[in-house]
Amino acid sequence: MGFYTSRDGLVRCDHCGAPPAPGLAACLYCKAAYPNVAAGVCCPRCNAVNKKAQTLCGQCNLEITRACVFCQQVSPIDLPVCTRCREPFDGAEARLAAKVDAEKRRQYMQLAGKGLGAAVTIATNPTGAALLGKLFDAITDD
């Protein structure tokens, strides 16, 4: 049902007689699937069923894929999560920003902790303490 056939050199939908739309995997009007075409993404704007390899809707040119902000994998827009890392697309950018922020803070704390540790080590060592004193003098002299 709904297959495309060639009749008098014209290819038309068996079901509704509509001409085939390039880039689509199913008839735009009656939704009959085209034969030998893998159906990809259903366009969220115009509902056209696009071919699997399409990145833009063959009917309305809407982008029907999106790249994951976490792993850069491109997934069809009708999927709620990334096909590679399973991160939900909803609020992904905010979550990435929070993640980057937390990582920065963690690194900063680690650095601050190390710096503090080094200062304590120097301060508890007599030579180090003298050096530290000189350093502080140098800073306050300026």
Ligand SMILES: [Zn+2]
């Ligand atoms: Zn049709």
Ligand SMILES: [Zn+2]
């Ligand atoms: Zn569309």
Ligand SMILES: [Zn+2]
């Ligand atoms: Zn991902």
